[in-house]
Amino acid sequence: MQNFAPELVSSVFRYLDADQLFTCSLVCRQWSTIAKDALLWYNICRRVTQPQQVIAPPPTADNRSRLRNANSFTTAAQNDTELRQWFSQIDWRLEYRWRAMGKIPVRPVMHNTSRMTFSVHSVAYDEESELVVTVDDDGFLKYWRPNHDDDGQGSLGRGRYALSQRVFMDEEGVASISGWGATNGNRSTSFCNNLGMCIDTGAVYSSVGNWLQKRDLETGRVIAQFPVIPDAQSLNFVASILPWSPHSTNLVVTGSSKHLVDLWDFRVPTAPSRPIIRWHQESTVLCLEQSDASPMTLLCGGRFNSVNLYDLRHNRFQRAIYSGSHIFSLTNFNGGTIVAGGHAKGRGVVEVLDVRTESLVSRARGNHTAVVFGVSANRPRYSRLTTCSGDGTVLLWDETGRKSLRYLMESDKPVTGVRMGETRLAVAYVDGVCVLDLGVECGRWDELRQELEEDRDEVVDDDQGREMASVLRGFDMQREWSRVFGGFGIF
Amino acid sequence: MSDPANITLVTMDGTTFTVPSAYLHRSKLVQDWLRSEGDKQAMEVKHVTPFVLQGVLNFCEIHAEDTSEPLADPADPTKPFEADPRDDAFRGMPDDQLLQFTMAADILQIPELVRLTAQEMASRIDGKSPDQIRAMFNPDDLAEEDVDSDNEMGEVGEEGAISK
Numbered sequence: 001m002q003n004f005a006p007e008l009v010s011s012v013f014r015y016l017d018a019d020q021l022f023t024c025s026l027v028c029r030q031w032s033t034i035a036k037d038a039l040l041w042y043n044i045c046r047r048v049t050q051p052q053q054v055i056a057p058p059p060t061a062d063n064r065s066r067l068r069n070a071n072s073f074t075t076a077a078q079n080d081t082e083l084r085q086w087f088s089q090i091d092w093r094l095e096y097r098w099r100a101m102g103k104i105p106v107r108p109v110m111h112n113t114s115r116m117t118f119s120v121h122s123v124a125y126d127e128e129s130e131l132v133v134t135v136d137d138d139g140f141l142k143y144w145r146p147n148h149d150d151d152g153q154g155s156l157g158r159g160r161y162a163l164s165q166r167v168f169m170d171e172e173g174v175a176s177i178s179g180w181g182a183t184n185g186n187r188s189t190s191f192c193n194n195l196g197m198c199i200d201t202g203a204v205y206s207s208v209g210n211w212l213q214k215r216d217l218e219t220g221r222v223i224a225q226f227p228v229i230p231d232a233q234s235l236n237f238v239a240s241i242l243p244w245s246p247h248s249t250n251l252v253v254t255g256s257s258k259h260l261v262d263l264w265d266f267r268v269p270t271a272p273s274r275p276i277i278r279w280h281q282e283s284t285v286l287c288l289e290q291s292d293a294s295p296m297t298l299l300c301g302g303r304f305n306s307v308n309l310y311d312l313r314h315n316r317f318q319r320a321i322y323s324g325s326h327i328f329s330l331t332n333f334n335g336g337t338i339v340a341g342g343h344a345k346g347r348g349v350v351e352v353l354d355v356r357t358e359s360l361v362s363r364a365r366g367n368h369t370a371v372v373f374g375v376s377a378n379r380p381r382y383s384r385l386t387t388c389s390g391d392g393t394v395l396l397w398d399e400t401g402r403k404s405l406r407y408l409m410e411s412d413k414p415v416t417g418v419r420m421g422e423t424r425l426a427v428a429y430v431d432g433v434c435v436l437d438l439g440v441e442c443g444r445w446d447e448l449r450q451e452l453e454e455d456r457d458e459v460v461d462d463d464q465g466r467e468m469a470s471v472l473r474g475f476d477m478q479r480e481w482s483r484v485f486g487g488f489g490i491f
Numbered sequence: 492m493s494d495p496a497n498i499t500l501v502t503m504d505g506t507t508f509t510v511p512s513a514y515l516h517r518s519k520l521v522q523d524w525l526r527s528e529g530d531k532q533a534m535e536v537k538h539v540t541p542f543v544l545q546g547v548l549n550f551c552e553i554h555a556e557d558t559s560e561p562l563a564d565p566a567d568p569t570k571p572f573e574a575d576p577r578d579d580a581f582r583g584m585p586d587d588q589l590l591q592f593t594m595a596a597d598i599l600q601i602p603e604l605v606r607l608t609a610q611e612m613a614s615r616i617d618g619k620s621p622d623q624i625r626a627m628f629n630p631d632d633l634a635e636e637d638v639d640s641d642n643e644m645g646e647v648g649e650e651g652a653i654s655k
Contacts, residue, residue, distance in 0.1 A: 008597045011605055015613035026621040 009034050018044055120416060123428035124204065125435070127421030131217070133204055134433050141206060143220060144433065205252055207238035212254060214266055224266050228254055228275075236260070239302075242288040244312075251276075253298060255285025261300050263312070277315055281308065287329050291355045292382060293336030299355070301327025301340055307353060319358045325349045329374045329417075332382045337361060339401050341372030341387050348372040348389050352401040367395060367404045376420040386425055388415035394427055394436075408436060498525075499533040500548075506541040507533060514551040519600035538598060543591045546581075550604055553577045582611055586627050589615075 009031060013021060021044070025035035124133045132144040202217040213225040228236055236258040244251035250266040259282065262275035283303035291297040296313040303326050309318040325344035333339045338353040348368030352361040370390030377385050385397040386408060394409040409415070413430035420426075425436045498515060500508045515521040524534050536544060554577075581592065593612060596604035616624055 005594070005597070008594055011597060012593065012609045012612045012616075015610045016616060020613070020616055023619065023621055024616060024624065027624045 006030065006034055010037060010040065013037075013040055014043060120428040120430070120433050123417045123419050123426045123433055125419040125421055125424070125426035126217070127424060129217075132426050132433060132435060134428060135206060141204070141215070141220065203243075205241045205243055207241060207254070212238055212241070212252065212264065214252075226264075228256065228262065228264070239284055239286050240288045240300075242290060242298075244290065253288050253290075255281075255288050255300055255302065257284045259283055259285065261285055261288070261298075261310070277312070279310060279317070287327060287340075289330035289332065289338060291336075291338060292332040292380075293355050297355055299330055299338055299353075301330055301342065307338070307340055307351075309355065309358060321353055321358060321360055323349075323351055323360055323363065325351065327351075328372060329376075331375045331377045331385070332379075333377045333385055333401055334382055334399050337401065339375050339377065339385055339387075341375035341389075343371040346371070348391070350375065350387055350397070350401065362400070362402045364402055364404070368393065370414070373415065374417040376418045376425075378420045378422050381422075384420065386418050386420050388418045388427065388429075390414040392429070394418060394425075409434075500544060501533045501535045502539050502541045502544050503537055504541065506544075508541075508544060508548060510548055510551070511555075514548060514555045515599075517551070517554070517601050517603060519602075521599065536595075536598065539595045540591065543588070543595045546592060547595050547599065547601070547604065550578070550581065550607075551601070554603060578607055581607055586615065 013024065013035060016024065018041075021035050021040065025032040120134045122135045125131070126133075130145065134142045134144065203223065204215045204217055204220075206213050206215065207228075211225050212228050214223045215221060216223055228238055236256045238254045238256050240255040242253040242255075244253055244263070252264050252266060253261065254264065255261050259280055261279045261281060263277040264275050281300065281302060281304060285300050286302040287300065289299045291299060296311060297318065298310040298312050299307055300310070301307045305324045305326070306320040306322045307327055307330070308320045310316070311318045323340075323344075325340075325342045327340045327342040329341045331339050333352070336355060338355055340351045340353060342349060342351075344365070347365055348370055350364045350367065350372055352363070353359070354361050368387065368389035368391055372387050372389045374388045375385065376387075377383070383399065385401055386394060387397065387404075388394045392413055392415055394415055395404040396408050397404050408425065409427060415427060415429040417428040418425060427434050427436060497509050498512045498521065500510070502508070512521075512525070521534065539547075581589075584592070589608060589611060593605070593608040596608050615627065619627070
């Protein structure tokens with residue numbers, strides 16, 4: 001038998017699917033090396049990808065054809081550093097596992113580019129227009145739209161997102177920008193860290209320093225703005241904004257670092273020196289939510305150990321639900337409940353509150369190891385819940401909010417915000433922003449529920465879970481060590 | 492440089508084949524050779540036996556009249572592969588012959604034949620265990636290289652992991 005040339009092997013391998021490729025990698029050493037070629041896996045990814053799913057095409061048409069015609073990546077990117085750089089952004093073998101094995105069945109349809117070298121504090125997402133708005137360190141409000149021209153793959157669907165607009169927050173000279181960088185990875189210490197988005201009226205509400213701004217969704221032009229300072233001397237950074245819908249498109253509730261929750265009316269933008277309603281809190285207000293079950297109830301959470309309920313109609317304090325954790329984010333969820341994400345003594349918690357009974361329903365700890373920065377459910381059905389955390393993970397939860405189903409994303413940087421649509425999820429993390437397509441996930445929802453039913457026996461309470469985790473970690477360490485020493489022949 | 496009507500190909504053992512050049516218009520190797528300077532008497536096709544070259548030329552003869560566009564990407568996932576009934580002879584051949592045809596197609600750089608044979612090989616690999624694949628393609632080389640690689644495989648992996 002003659003020698004089997006490597007090029008020949010890889011040209012045969014191009015017709016194999018992943019399982020066969022894996023089998024072939026066990027045949028001999030040469031085949032094993034060839035089967036690891038990134039280009040093979042890139043092509044497999046392209047093959048398993050549904051038309052509506054998206055693989056970012058290489059930057060230029062020339063590069064695309066080069067990748068198509070080459071048998072291995074080394075020949076394709078021999079003298080092309082640009083192509084090599086683009087290609088090496090993604091580990092295609094891992095990508096395949098994510099896509100096909102259902103490990104992480106989501107696809108990024110938008111990724112940050114090199115333009116983002118700062119932390120994104122907050123993200124807002126309008127699924128209908130596919131518009132993503134982000135707020136970040138460098139003082140810009142950024143609008144991201146899918147770039148349809150970038151496609152070039154025809155049936156492969158949309159191309160990547162591209163920055164369509166940058167709005168410098170200080171364009172009107174209303175506030176100092178000097179403090180933009182000072183975030184320390186902590187949402188509440190930054191100047192501009194929350195972004196309310198009112199889709200119905202086509203407006204974006206954002207805060208800059210002491211100022212509250214209402215901008216047109218399409219153009220980013222300022223419609224109205226006014227300062228929210230309690231008095232002229234002190235700074236009062238707005239940490240959370242909630243457009244009060246649907247009763248009025250001009251009412252906005254803000255929570256601020258001066259422990260205040262205010263209700264403002266945008267119809268009198270020139271002199272709204274006084275809010276309509278003002279409530280004092282114990283500490284910084286980090287999040288606000290309007291209850292879906294009883295629409296005149298306002299919930300606020302922050303650096304205090306409770307979630308406070310206010311009745312807006314009668315302008316009175318309703319009830320505080322004490323849980324002992326600081327709440328960073330609130331969202332409506334299934335069956336009129338409210339989900340709160342935050343931390344208790346540094347450990348991430350996700351709590352489910354019932355507004356009607358005004359009580360804490362359940363509390364999940366230990367799924368996130370760090371502060372839960374964001375929780376989000378798909379509006380207006382509120383049937384699916386995602387959370388994100390400082391430990392860099394994004395989790396999908398079951399319909400009760402008690403058990404996490406799976407990881408949607410793992411980043412090595414803290415994830416600062418999530419916004420969920422019906423099928424897509426916009427994620428802001430310290431290095432950028434991405435949009436994940438949950439189409440597969442939505443289709444698999446029933447399957448997941450079945451899995452959940454089967455797993456229900458295994459649900460362990462918190463302390464047991466911790467013990468188990470430590471046992472597992474210990475086991476892993478042992479294996480690690482025996483592997484290391486075994487490799488050196490000591491054992 | 493005028494296009495000669497016939498091309499003479501010489502195989503590894505000196506057998507010569509003379510075929511109309513139109514047959515080989517899909518072979519990049521032959522086209523490059525025609526474009527190159529120098530002696531155009533006969534083209535050597537190394538590593539190919541007369542039997543295999545005969546088969547390849549048969550393939551070329553069958554497809555000489557095809558007007559389809561030359562394949563840019565033999566494994567383009569967006570273009571489904573349709574089996575051509577004229578190529579059935581290639582699908583039925585034994586493993587070692589198929590292997591040689593694949594190599595010949597690769598040497599002569601005929602994308603259509605590469606696709607045909609590589610796909611056929613891939614379909615034969617499908618569903619087999621590594622041992623069966625070894626028996627299929629590589630019974631001789633196995634003794635030299637692969638038996639020890641089986642034993643060392645784990646160790647190699649671990650060394651790699653440690654060096655990282």
